[in-house]
Structure formats: C-alpha cells, structure tokens
Amino acid sequence: MLNDELILVRLVNTYEALTIRQIGRRFHLSENSYTGYSKKLADYAKPDDQLLDERWIPHPTSARGGAIKVYIVGKRGRALLKSHGIHSEVKRARFQRNTSISKHNWHAFWVNDVLLGAQIWADRTEGVEVAAQMTDFDFDRDTRFPYPIKWGDGSEHGTKMDGLLAFAFEDEDKYDKQFLVELETGSHEEVPLREKVKNLALFIHSGGFQRAFGSDLFNGFLFFAMGIYGNYGTAEMHRKVVLKETAIQLSEMGLQDYAPFFRATSCPPDSQNLFIDPVWYFPACGPCNYDDYRLFVDVG
Amino acid sequence: MTLSLASTNDKLLWLSDEHREYGIHMVANRGSGKSRFLGRYLAFADFLRGVPTVIFDKGSTIDNFLDKVSRLPPELRKKLWSRIRYVDLAGLDGYVVPFPLYYRLGPDDDPLTVADRFVQTIIKTDPNLANASVQGKGAIEDVAQPIGVELVQRGWQVTELDRLTHNIPPTLRVKLIPFVHSQTQRAIYGASTPGIDWQKVIDNKEIVLLDYRRLEKPQFAIIWALSYFLAFIRHRGLYQTPISIIIDELKAFKAGQSTSSDVFFDDMDVLVNTTMREHNLWLTLAHQSMAQFDDRVGEVLMSMNTQILGTAGSRRSATQIAQELTKVDPLKIKRTRNVYGNDPYYAKSTHSIPTPSYFVIEEEPVEFTAGEQIREVAEKIYELKPFTFIMRVRGEDEVQRFSIAHIEKDIYPDKNLLPEIRKKLMQRDGRKITDVLAEIAARTAQPSQQLPAAPSQSSTIPVTTKGKFKRP
Numbered sequence: 001m002l003n004d005e006l007i008l009v010r011l012v013n014t015y016e017a018l019t020i021r022q023i024g025r026r027f028h029l030s031e032n033s034y035t036g037y038s039k040k041l042a043d044y045a046k047p048d049d050q051l052l053d054e055r056w057i058p059h060p061t062s063a064r065g066g067a068i069k070v071y072i073v074g075k076r077g078r079a080l081l082k083s084h085g086i087h088s089e090v091k092r093a094r095f096q097r098n099t100s101i102s103k104h105n106w107h108a109f110w111v112n113d114v115l116l117g118a119q120i121w122a123d124r125t126e127g128v129e130v131a132a133q134m135t136d137f138d139f140d141r142d143t144r145f146p147y148p149i150k151w152g153d154g155s156e157h158g159t160k161m162d163g164l165l166a167f168a169f170e171d172e173d174k175y176d177k178q179f180l181v182e183l184e185t186g187s188h189e190e191v192p193l194r195e196k197v198k199n200l201a202l203f204i205h206s207g208g209f210q211r212a213f214g215s216d217l218f219n220g221f222l223f224f225a226m227g228i229y230g231n232y233g234t235a236e237m238h239r240k241v242v243l244k245e246t247a248i249q250l251s252e253m254g255l256q257d258y259a260p261f262f263r264a265t266s267c268p269p270d271s272q273n274l275f276i277d278p279v280w281y282f283p284a285c286g287p288c289n290y291d292d293y294r295l296f297v298d299v300g
Numbered sequence: 301m302t303l304s305l306a307s308t309n310d311k312l313l314w315l316s317d318e319h320r321e322y323g324i325h326m327v328a329n330r331g332s333g334k335s336r337f338l339g340r341y342l343a344f345a346d347f348l349r350g351v352p353t354v355i356f357d358k359g360s361t362i363d364n365f366l367d368k369v370s371r372l373p374p375e376l377r378k379k380l381w382s383r384i385r386y387v388d389l390a391g392l393d394g395y396v397v398p399f400p401l402y403y404r405l406g407p408d409d410d411p412l413t414v415a416d417r418f419v420q421t422i423i424k425t426d427p428n429l430a431n432a433s434v435q436g437k438g439a440i441e442d443v444a445q446p447i448g449v450e451l452v453q454r455g456w457q458v459t460e461l462d463r464l465t466h467n468i469p470p471t472l473r474v475k476l477i478p479f480v481h482s483q484t485q486r487a488i489y490g491a492s493t494p495g496i497d498w499q500k501v502i503d504n505k506e507i508v509l510l511d512y513r514r515l516e517k518p519q520f521a522i523i524w525a526l527s528y529f530l531a532f533i534r535h536r537g538l539y540q541t542p543i544s545i546i547i548d549e550l551k552a553f554k555a556g557q558s559t560s561s562d563v564f565f566d567d568m569d570v571l572v573n574t575t576m577r578e579h580n581l582w583l584t585l586a587h588q589s590m591a592q593f594d595d596r597v598g599e600v601l602m603s604m605n606t607q608i609l610g611t612a613g614s615r616r617s618a619t620q621i622a623q624e625l626t627k628v629d630p631l632k633i634k635r636t637r638n639v640y641g642n643d644p645y646y647a648k649s650t651h652s653i654p655t656p657s658y659f660v661i662e663e664e665p666v667e668f669t670a671g672e673q674i675r676e677v678a679e680k681i682y683e684l685k686p687f688t689f690i691m692r693v694r695g696e697d698e699v700q701r702f703s704i705a706h707i708e709k710d711i712y713p714d715k716n717l718l719p720e721i722r723k724k725l726m727q728r729d730g731r732k733i734t735d736v737l738a739e740i741a742a743r744t745a746q747p748s749q750q751l752p753a754a755p756s757q758s759s760t761i762p763v764t765t766k767g768k769f770k771r772p
Binding site for chain 2: 206216257261298
C-alpha cells in the first residue's frame with residue numbers, strides 16, 4: 001500500500017517517473033480516493049521528507065494548462081533503496097534539473113501505462129505473472145540500442161523499441177509469451193512508419209532478437225495506435241493505417257510470413273481490455289486476415 | 301628399443317626408434333597382409349611398449365589388434381583393456397564418442413581460432429569451395445566466423461548456428477544438414493566436451509582405435525578427428541615424447557574423387573615434412589596403390605624414411621614403386637659379349653680366296669640398363685606372395701625381404717567375438733546419445749528468465765512463439 005514506503009519507492013524507481021493516477025492504479029486504488037492518495041504523494045515529496053520528488057509535465061495535447069504532476073524517486077527514496085541492499089535496481093536519476101519535463105516524455109509514460117496494466121491484470125488473474133519488462137526509459141539507457149540494422153543496399157540504420165513485456169503462465173500446457181511494445185502517437189507519417197516496420201522485421205530476421213535479449217521466444221510487436229497527433233482522426237483509423245503500411249512493407253520485403261509478429265490495437269494503453277478482449281489485429285498479408293484476436297492468440 | 305620383424309631366413313630385421321621418427325610408408329594391395337602387419341605387429345608392439353598410439357582404420361587393422369589382445373592370457377588382457385579406447389565414428393548401439401566442432405585446447409584458446417577450425421575443415425573436405433566466388437569460402441567465412449565466435453563465447457556449438465542467424469549461405473547450410481537431421485551426428489559433433497582427452501591418452505599410454513568402417517562417407521569424420529589430434533599435437537609443443545599414429549587406407553582422407561588435390565598435397569607435405577619431425581610423431585601411412593595419388597603426393601610418401609611394400613595390384617603400380625626403390629647400378633652386369641677380331645689376310649693356300657678369320661679377342665660386359673633393373677625389381681614386387689614384404693630403409697643399401705606368414709599361422713580375427721568386444725568398449729568409453737542430446741538441450745536453455753524450450757515454428761523464421769521461461 002502507499003504506506004509501505006519501500007514498495008512505493010521501488011515502484012517509482014522501476015518506471016522512472018509515474019503520474020498520480022498511474023501510482024493509484026498500481027496500488028489498486030479507486031478513482032474515488034484520488035484526492036486522498038494524491039495528497040499522500042504530495043506529502044512524500046515535501047522538502048522535509050523527500051521520499052519522492054515532484055515534477056510537472058505539460059498536457060500532451062492542450063497548448064495551455066492541464067499540466068500533470070509526476071513523481072520520481074527522491075533523495076530519501078534512493079537512500080531507502082540502498083539501505084535495503086537493492087543497489088542494482090537503483091537507476092541513474094532522470095529529470096533532476098528542472099521542475100518541468102518535456103512533453104515528449106508522454107510517450108514513455110504511455111508505455112508505462114501498458115506495463116502497469118499488464119501487472120494489474122496479472123495480479124488479478126490466477127496462474128500468470130509478468131516475467132520480464134523493460135520501459136521506454138530502459139531502452140533509452142540500454143547501450144545495445146539503437147540496434148544496428150543493415151539494409152540490402154548496405155546502408156546502416158538503427159532500431160529501438162519502446163518496451164518489452166513478457167508473461168509466464170503456471171499451466172504447463174500454456175506457452176509463455178514475450179512481446180515488444182511499439183507506441184505510435186501518430187506523429188509518424190507513412191514513410192517513417194514503413195521504415196520502422198522494415199527495421200523491426202530485419203531485427204527479427206537477422207537474429208537480432210536473440211543477440212539482444214538472449215532468448216528466441218518472441219510472440220510479436222504490440223503496436224498501440226493512439227491517433228493523438230497527425231491527421232488520423234481516430235485511434236481506430238490510425239490502427240488501420242498502421243496495419244496497411246505494415247502489410248505493404250512486409251510484402252515489398254517478401255516477408256509476409258512475418259505478419260503474425262505485427263499486431264496493432266486502437267485500445268488505450270491503460271485499458272485492461274488489452275489482455276482479455278479481442279482488440280488486436282494483424283496486417284492482412286501472409287497467413288493473417290482481417291479478424292480481431294485476443295492478445296495471447298498466435299496466428300500462423 | 302627396436303621393432304623386430306621376422307625374416308624369411310629367420311634373421312631378425314630391426315626397425316629402430318630413430319627410423320620410426322622419419323616415418324613408415326606402406327603400400328600393399330588387398331590380401332597382402334598389410335592390416336595384419338599393422339595391427340598385430342606394428343601397433344601391438346608400440347602399445348606394449350607404452351607408446352601412445354592412434355589408429356585410423358576402416359576395420360581390418362583394428363580387428364587384428366583387438367584379436368591379438370583378446371588372445372592374451374587373462375591376467376595380461378585385463379591390464380591392457382583399460383588402456384584401449386575404441387571409437388566407432390558412426391556411433392554404435394546408441395553410444396557415441398563426441399568430437400565437438402568447437403573445442404578448446406587450453407583456457408587461452410582464442411574464440412576465433414576455435415570457431416575457424418570447423419570452417420577450414422569443411423573447405424578442406426570440399427576443395428571446390430575455395431574457388432567458388434559467390435557462395436564459396438568467402439560467404440561461409442563471412443557467417444561462420446563471427447557467429448561462431450558468439451557461439452563459442454556462449455558455450456554453444458555450431459549446431460546452434462541457426463539460432464543466431466538466418467543468413468546462412470546455402471553451401472554452409474548443406475554442410476550442417478547432418479548435424480541437424482541426424483541425432484547421432486548431432487550428439488557426436490554438438491556435444492559440449494570431446495570424448496577423447498589426448499593428454500590423458502598420453503599420460504596413460506593408451507591406444508585410440510578410430511574406426512570408420514560403418515560410415516558411408518567418412519571423409520569429414522576422419523579429417524575432423526585427425527585435425528583434432530593434430531591441433532592438440534601442435535598445442536602440445538615441439539620435441540615431446542613420441543606418439544605413434546597409424547593411418548591405414550590413406551586414400552579415405554583425400555576429398556573428392558580426383559587423384560589431384562592441392563589441399564591434400566599441402567596437408568601431406570606439412571604432416572610428413574614438418575609436423576612429424578617437429579612433434580616426434582611416429583607416422584605410418586598405409587594404402588593399396590600408388591595410383592591412388594598424384595605424383596606430388598606420391599613423392600611426399602616415397603620420401604618417408606622407411607618403405608614397406610607388399611603385393612602390388614598391377615605391374616604399373618609395382619613399376620612406380622620400383623622406380624623409387626631401385627638403386628640403379630650402372631655397372632651391374634647382365635651378361636658378357638664376345639668381342640671378335642679377324643685376320644683378313646689369312647688363307648689356307650695360295651689357291652684359296654682370302655677370307656677373314658674371326659676369333660674372340662675378349663669378352664666385354666653388357667650392363668643392365670636402368671629400365672631393366674627397375675623392371676627386375678618391379679617383377680619381384682609384383683610376384684611377392686601374401687604376408688611377404690620388401691623393406692627399404694633410407695641410407696641402407698640393402699633392400700630387405702621379410703615374411704610374417706609363419707607367425708601366428710592360421711590365426712585370424714574372430715568374426716564372432718570382435719563385434720561384441722567393440723560394442724563393449726563403446727559402451728565403456730562412449731556416451732549415450734540420449735544423454736548427449738539432453739546435455740545439448742540443457743546447454744541451449746538460457747540461464748536467466750528468458751528461455752524457449754521448443755524449436756522454431758518455421759525453418760525460415762529465427763524465433764519461436766512456443767516456449768517456457770526457465771523458472772527460478
């Protein structure tokens with residue numbers, strides 16, 4: 001619970017920075033108690049406590065107002081982690097200089113929403129746990145990324161994913177699952193999107209996944225089409241464009257067989273429906289069709 | 301101590317250790333008793349003396365050796381079995397002796413050196429790859445070397461190459477087929493550690509019998525096993541204690557069907573002229589006919605210090621050998637020829653027409669030509685009876701003849717007992733295929749939280765959607 005300072009600090013440390021609502025979600029706190037727990041968090045961030053630190057981030061879409069508070073680990077929080085021998089988990093401090101942080105970090109926070117949602121779903125679901133995860137910040141920090149990709153024309157490119165999420169199922173008959181997260185806000189036009197798909201496909205095709213992660217269990221990329229920026233109108237329209245461009249790109253590369261590794265949703269990143277409802281779609285090429293699927297169903 | 305050989309006139313022939321250092325080349329057609337000589341005498345003598353010995357053979361030499369041991373008194377036999385290592389290179393009865401494609405000879409072994417051994421061996425077994433500009437040596441090295449380094453560093457084998465890259469050239473992929481589709485081959489070449497520790501062989505004065513009789517295409521297996529042995533020898537250092545290595549049916553090591561092979565010549569040249577002497581190998585190379593090799597290889601073989609010849613398969617082969625063996629004596633007399641003089645003015649009477657009177661002045665020698673001398677020796681070689689051999693040691697004038705026909709007369713390898721002996725030795729010295737495969741599966745299981753257990757769902761896609769993470 002929020003009173004358990006070590007659990008709270010470890011949580012914030014894992015995700016680098018969390019909004020109030022994200023912290024509340026993770027602790028299974030009701031929206032009705034928002035005022036209460038937001039005050040509690042604010043107390044932790046006071047100068048005489050410093051378990052946490054406060055920062056502000058502008059609203060992702062509103063030009064004025066609507067800034068949102070986020071929390072990072074404070075000085076006392078870092079000391080608390082170290083005093084419990086959890087040195088390896090303590091990450092290099094981010095957002096130390098200014099009280100406000102760039103709006104571009106929303107991308108990382110939305111990825112955090114996906115990972116938090118997975119943890120919440122796993123907490124509520126028997127026989128499953130989150131086996132591994134990496135945040136957008138983790139990928140930024142990881143020196144393996146951008147992972148070098150060589151195209152057929154000899155030009156060198158790099159690819160970096162937005163997150164990693166893996167599930168382990170207790171049931172011996174159920175295979176474990178491992179995904180890479182790609183969050184699309186809509187700022188990518190078609191050409192950069194196709195380049196991204198090309199790099200991701202080549203990343204898998206060239207064995208980069210094994211080399212980077214030391215595993216060859218991979219169930220696909222999870223594209224979150226948010227449709228916030230750009231001219232897509234709705235998240236659903238954005239999702240359709242993502243799938244169409246992915247199909248075109250894979251067909252051009254002759255890698256239609258890789259279509260099952262690209263699934264997209266227009267469901268919000270913080271929705272629990274991601275894990276239980278058929279909200280996932282595949283590019284219509286290779287073995288895939290236009291049907292909707294649940295997350296843990298593999299096609300092809 | 302010298303190796304004694306019986307002679308036809310009961311005189312002992314000696315083959316000193318010094319002569320062994322410069323190698324023995326033995327040419328004898330099938331049925332001549334070559335394997336009997338190599339197995340029951342040469343190898344057995346080395347073994348009894350405690351000289352570590354390695355035999356590469358298709359069956360007969362090994363069988364002769366094992367048969368000889370099996371006929372010894374029980375108390376002696378019991379002591380000797382522990383020093384005999386039998387390896388069926390095709391695996392036997394569910395057991396294999398591993399010869400992994402990546403192995404370290406020491407903790408400082410550079411991963412690239414480790415990874416490159418397999419690459420160079422497959423190029424050696426297929427010399428055409430060296431000349432293929434697109435999918436040949438360059439394409440194979442481009443993938444197998446860097447990925448091989450990664451595999452070595454992970455403690456994996458080349459059998460896991462396709463887990464790290466999809467871009468395997470077809471020429472390399474074809475070479476990997478046996479290790480992927482045959483469980484026995486996978487167990488032999490994909491195991492983590494070799495089944496033969498050469499240092500232990502030396503320390504315990506053992507004999508290693510490498511048997512490829514059951515391999516339809518033995519080239520890779522025997523070349524790989526030999527390269528492992530020679531890599532150890534070079535790693536061991538110069539001028540160490542002697543090791544006897546006997547290769548029967550040398551032709552099996554020559555890749556391809558053509559008699560001409562640059563790679564094979566280079567290998568033989570290095571082995572005979574450099575490795576053998578610098579590393580104190582008592583090298584014995586045996587085969588059936590000089591026609592099996594081109595002139596360059598023939599020259600290397602004939603340059604070995606001791607030549608032992610048995611029955612030749614053809615006069616041509618016998619002549620080829622005789623050309624090397626025969627010390628032509630330009631003054632060797634074949635016969636004499638009368639030299640006649642005449643007195644043209646002799647006449648019986650004044651009424652006779654003068655006629656020349658011929659008379660012998662002297663007899664002049666007619667020497668054998670070089671060709672005749674060679675032909676004479678060739679005939680002797682061609683007419684050699686089974687179990688009779690001719691031996692010439694460089695530096696000695698006399699070509700000596702000896703026979704093993706009357707030794708262990710009518711004793712031949714017991715065809716009923718020997719399969720049982722080989723099977724028991726493999727069970728004692730080998731590893732179960734199932735155990736090795738389980739070790740391979742466990743090795744490729746990742747140590748931390750991410751571990752797929754199932755194979756890839758598609759042969760073209762390098763990842764799998766079916767697997768379970770390793771539980772702590």
